[in-house]
Amino acid sequence: MIEVICNDRLGKKVRVKCKYPSVKSCDWFSMAAKCSSTSLHSSEDTIGDLKKLIAAQTGTRYDKIVLKKWYTIFKDHVSLGDYEIHDGMNLELYYQ
Secondary structure, eight states: OEEEEEEOSSSOEEEEEEOOOOOOOOOSSSHHHHOOHHHHHOOSOBHHHHHHHHHHHHOSOGGGEEEEETTEEOOTTSBTTTTTOOTTOEEEEEEO
């Protein structure tokens, strides 16, 4: 499990626990031959799932939540691993 911290800079700071990105069972020698790079960085949870967890904790609707990191707006269908969201990462929480 990883923990993502979302801050809206208006007084709400939410800590959300998500599933850790899944890694196929491969040894280091056969990793290049058997495992593709997408399977190593793909995650079971998507940004949409993360928004639903944040909405459950804050009491807002999940479709009104916008997650950003600097100027990057995270899309709902993309997985956490594709955006390289790791344990303890801080995200900016905005409302639409």
